[in-house]
Amino acid sequence: MSQKTVTIASSVGLHARPASLFVEAASATGLDVEIGRPGEDPVDATSILGVMALGAKHGEEVVLTAEGDGADEALDSLVALLSRDLDAE
């Protein structure tokens, strides 16, 4: 299992548009990807409602985990996505 930590860069947190982009990207990996706060129960990264209910705000750290072939590369691309201010784009 691969695991990576990233700080949410989106100025308004992981809500509608940033959350949609993230969930679409997580789904596109075809892997079981989870997202959560450090030390807390993670949620399914391919569920838009789950990701939004996480309520991750700007500047908060989240942990991504994935399993399967190419998990490391998949997480790298998701980390890169969350490191951008998606709402400003």
Added chain:
Amino acid sequence: MVSPESRHGIGVSPGTASGPVVQVAPPVRPPADEPAPADAEAAVAEIRAALESVAVSLEERAASADAHAQQILKATALIARDKGLMKIATKQVGEGLGPAHAISAAVESYAAQFEQLGGYFAERVTDLRDVGARAIAAVLGMPAPGVPSFTTPSVIVAHDLAPADTAVLDPALVVGIVTEGGGRTSHTAILAAQMGIPAVVQVPRASDIATGTLVALDGDSGAVTLDPDDDFLAAQAQKRERRAKAFSHATGPGETRDGHPVALLANIGGVDDAERAGELDLEGVGLFRTEFVFLSASTAPTVEEQTEIYRRVFAPFEGRRVVVRTLDAGADKPLAFADLGEEENPALGRRGLRMSAERPDLLDAQIEALAIAARETTADVRVMAPMVATAEEAAWFARRVHENGLPKAGVMIEVPAAALRAEHVLGEVEFGSLGTNDLAQYTMAADRMQGELADLLDPWQPAVLDMIAVAGDGAQRSGRPLGVCGESAGDPLLALVLVGLGISSLSMAPSKVPAVRVALSMHDLTDCQRLAHIARSAREAGEALEAVREAANAEFTQIL
């Protein structure tokens, strides 16, 4: 020949339009007698199919929508296909709920979590419930609620429109809006005026008008005509042309024919409004309502969160004025994190600045955030307090604003006490702004929320005009500018009267600016003063309006 049937409501967004009716279906609730499913697997399959059909129809609409609506619709489709939602609904079926109730329960469990998070997250609850309502309608075999998709320019008719409905309205296809409910200050009215779509609210039996019926509406007079004949439509089109011609000649800062300046400003309630208004020919913002920053949040928004929002509101107005009204909450607009409890009369209770007096921490954080955002912009940021009654309150507020390095503090004049004592109240601050909606409510002792009292709340009530005149005199003696930011400012004839009463700026829904600009450009300041005198000499509201219409420049009134 039978003359076409006409119904009268309240015109809330100016202009005329005609087209076939598209009725908006009301939301469907799960039936109280929905039986427990006999076959759980079949029930789950039904739910899955319903949610999938909702997702597909949203995607279909997204395909033909503009970029902004497309984003909203695609995100909403993603919600309909959500695994978590399906999981909870499946569990609910297992516990004996029918498909409609299971969908409702799944939606509400997420809705509760989002509301808990507050802010941006809480705003998504509307989309989530919209998905739920559509899926419930699908499992029950009923028409989908909300605005159906249509391809010819049409008039939208509804009991009232939810924010979710209006978000996806295409201004190119929606030529007019008619509602049975709503009011001058309802969501529909404000949004229609912002989008520049003619609208009439409070139209009797509007929900009975069949889809496809041809209607013509007049967003100024409030008339809705069913099955108008060719002559009627031709006359309406001619008027529309005359208006467009007159409007195209008037641009730039507002002033009377003899050059007396009257700033023309926009009322806005959020970042989107600011971005739209920023592109228009106006001198800035006369009323930025900040409630949206607070109302949906479960915890007080931080200084950082607020600063970010204010930055985005100021950005489109570099070099122009932005008047910010501080938090205007009370028992009728309660905040999750500052609930002062129920009150017998919220309109007369601890609201506006009175609530800030009990929770100065909220006001201080807001002013600090405004000051930070103001330092980073060339926008001329001014901050004013709502619900001020006395000079002491004005001084208390002004001190807090000045201490944060913001040079311009102001007060809303919406309480009769403040209007009567305007000289002293305004003496404590740099400017004032008349909130005519509340000033009318308090002057006439008539609840704004009480539709039956609409006549008493008519902004042409001579007593309200007298109250404005007194405030205008006081402002002149104090040497402070006094503007108007209520609905009255957007009524071109009333705007002339207000200028005649000493008002120096007018803030309104942006779509109302062109007509007011034209009205000013066709009258001298002395004309405005004469019209103000005529209005105040009338015995009652209707008489005041008619007398002013008679006495105003005929070249102007014929395009109204």
